[in-house]
Amino acid sequence: MAGRVAGKVAFITGAARGQGRSHAIRLAAEGADIIAVDLCGQVGTVPYPMSTPEDLAETVKEVEALDRRIVATQADVRDFGAVKAALDEGVAQLGRLDIVSANAGIFSFGTLAEMDETTWQDMIDVNLTGVWHAVKAAIPHLRAAGGGSIILTSSTAGLKAIPNTGHYNSAKHGVVGLMRTLAQELAPDMIRVNSVHPTAVDTDMIQNSATYELFASDLPVAERTRDALAPRFGMLNLLPIPWVEAVDISNAVLWLASDESRYVTGVTLPIDAGLLIK
Amino acid sequence: MAGRVAGKVAFITGAARGQGRSHAIRLAEEGADIIAVDICRDYGTVPYPMATPDDLAETVKTVEALDRRIVATQADVRDSGALKAAVDDGVAQLGRLDIVSANAGICTVQPWDEVTPAVWQDTLDTNLTGVWNTMVVSVPHLIAAGGGSIICTSSTAGIKGLPYLAPYVAAKHGVVGIARTMANELASHKIRVNTVHPTGVDTPMGTGLGGLEALIGRDPNLGPIYMNTLPVEIVDPRDISNAVLFLASDEARYVTGLEFTVDAGNTIR
Numbered sequence: 002m003a004g005r006v007a008g009k010v011a012f013i014t015g016a017a018r019g020q021g022r023s024h025a026i027r028l029a030a031e032g033a034d035i036i037a038v039d040l041c042g043q044v045g046t047v048p049y050p051m052s053t054p055e056d057l058a059e060t061v062k063e064v065e066a067l068d069r070r071i072v073a074t075q076a077d078v079r080d081f082g083a084v085k086a087a088l089d090e091g092v093a094q095l096g097r098l099d100i101v102s103a104n105a106g107i108f109s110f111g112t113l114a115e116m117d118e119t120t121w122q123d124m125i126d127v128n129l130t131g132v133w134h135a136v137k138a139a140i141p142h143l144r145a146a147g148g149g150s151i152i153l154t155s156s157t158a159g160l161k162a163i164p165n166t167g168h169y170n171s172a173k174h175g176v177v178g179l180m181r182t183l184a185q186e187l188a189p190d191m192i193r194v195n196s197v198h199p200t201a202v203d204t205d206m207i208q209n210s211a212t213y214e215l216f217a218s219d220l221p222v223a224e225r226t227r228d229a230l231a232p233r234f235g236m237l238n239l240l241p242i243p244w245v246e247a248v249d250i251s252n253a254v255l256w257l258a259s260d261e262s263r264y265v266t267g268v269t270l271p272i273d274a275g276l277l278i279k
Numbered sequence: 280m281a282g283r284v285a286g287k288v289a290f291i292t293g294a295a296r297g298q299g300r301s302h303a304i305r306l307a308e309e310g311a312d313i314i315a316v317d318i319c320r321d322y323g324t325v326p327y328p329m330a331t332p333d334d335l336a337e338t339v340k341t342v343e344a345l346d347r348r349i350v351a352t353q354a355d356v357r358d359s360g361a362l363k364a365a366v367d368d369g370v371a372q373l374g375r376l377d378i379v380s381a382n383a384g385i386c387t388v389q390p391w392d393e394v395t396p397a398v399w400q401d402t403l404d405t406n407l408t409g410v411w412n413t414m415v416v417s418v419p420h421l422i423a424a425g426g427g428s429i430i431c432t433s434s435t436a437g438i439k440g441l442p443y444l445a446p447y448v449a450a451k452h453g454v455v456g457i458a459r460t461m462a463n464e465l466a467s468h469k470i471r472v473n474t475v476h477p478t479g480v481d482t483p484m485g486t487g488l489g490g491l492e493a494l495i496g497r498d499p500n501l502g503p504i505y506m507n508t509l510p511v512e513i514v515d516p517r518d519i520s521n522a523v524l525f526l527a528s529d530e531a532r533y534v535t536g537l538e539f540t541v542d543a544g545n546t547i548r
Contacts, residue, residue: 181547184508184544184547185508185544185547185548188508188509188510188544189510191509191510193509200533239462239463239466239535239536240466240469240471240533240535241466241467241469242533245533249530249532249533252530252531253530253531253534255530256521256525256530261518261521261522261524261525262521262522262541263518264478264509264511264514264518264541264542264543265522265540265541265542266508266509266543266544266547267508267540267542267544267546267547268539268540270534270537270539271534271536271537272531272533272534273533273534274533274535275462275463275466275471275535275536277536278459278462278463278535278536279463
């Protein structure tokens with residue numbers, strides 16, 4: 002049986018681990034070839050360890066194990082030239098581009114009154130400008146293919162603010178504005194643009210001591226465990242779960258990437274266990 | 280390969296033709312058994328012909344050709360007793376209920392001052408109270424199954440104030456209110472509730488809205504409200520069914536409270 006995105010090529014940023022790797026595997030399992038980029042390095046203001054070249058190599062290995070092709074490059078979404086070069090090279094090798102998952106993102110926290118300017122700027126540069134860079138590099142290839150699907154990773158924080166993450170909320174809200182504008186500008190080319198809005202996802206971006214501090218500063222460090230944090234994350238959701246799995250976001254990305262959604266554009270799709278309607 | 284809703288049972292209202300039939304076929308293709316209802320009778324207030332018993336028989340035939348089971352009953356969503364009997368009988372025969380597609384609806388075109396009390400009442404009774412009745416008779420079965428997915432068919436008219444469709448717009452906005460409330464009330468039972476919002480769909484209802492162009496001609500400023508962003512004027516029933524399938528399947532296990540537009544970008548213009 003042909004996969005749901007068989008014959009298509011997908012460009013995924015932040016593909017070394019977490020949601021990005023999950024998207025690469027899910028799309029590959031349904032027949033897509035993958036162009037993957039990831040910084041594989043640290044951003045100075047990010048309080049948890051970011052991905053490594055070994056992580057990206059693992060994504061490559063898992064996609065190839067599915068008998069799909071993958072072109073993976075270390076590239077920083079803040080560097081448009083590097084993103085464009087990586088994508089152009091991928092398209093040269095794989096022949097076309099149909100799907101874009103602008104997924105790369107960072108998380109840090111602090112009140113807006115006290116946040117230093119570098120923390121603000123890094124967040125906006127990666128989580129908002131980096132998304133625009135990925136799309137801008139991709140548009141000529143999607144037009145050449147006669148259409149396509151762009152999926153921007155926003156967040157529940159792109160539609161509803163929570164305190165202590167004002168720069169993240171601002172960037173993720175900005176992604177919605179970017180998505181809505183792109184949906185209009187690219188519709189004549191049959192390029193669809195939608196955003197996904199996860200609640201907390203069970204990845205390294207939340208399962209780390211820095212994020213635990215944000216959610217459990219009242220607990221002694223030794224007691225800030227995954228199990229202890231689960232009910233606190235769960236309180237945000239409507240469905241009785243603490244967090245969702247990366248594959249749940251990938252399933253939404255897959256649907257939006259496939260021709261099943263050929264007339265769906267401009268949607269803000271929450272995978273949020275009902276957080277937004279509470 | 281197992282289907283994406285294999286082993287599940289879906290209850291679909293308005294299943295004799297159009298989007299409802301398409302949902303039945305798409306879900307059956309992916310492994311679901313079907314409980315189908317349709318009024319199969321004309322309304323005095325609706326100018327286009329409604330579905331017939333032959334239409335419902337055709338849905339049955341098509342689902343059975345996919346080697347799935349279907350229990351089909353002529354029932355009016357305005358009659359909660361008849362609806363309850365139909366779904367209870369379907370669950371008795373098919374064993375469970377997992378998916379609800381509250382799809383049955385009517386639509387008439389007229390300026391506000393030509394909305395008769397009968398048109399108003401029929402539209403609200405069918406498109407809003409009918410959705411409510413569908414939920415009320417279904418939810419006990421979903422709770423018994425340990426969870427489920429309810430998909431209510433709203434419309435771009437559930438988001439925008441489409442001119443010359445006042446009763447339809449009121450009902451379709453109301454569907455969003457029901458869905459949001461029920462998403463909250465039913466979450467603890469692991470029941471998800473979402474709405475789908477199609478733009479114009481190529482069905483007997485979607486193409487039966489005579490008179491709209493003439494009314495827009497009176498006030499061309501209103502025309503763009505009906506325009507899509509993507510260069511398509513109308514979508515196929517199957518496009519809506521694919522969204523229903525996603526929401527019905529476990530791939531959407533943590534998606535609830537969503538207004539899911541399948542509208543070629545109509546509502547973002």
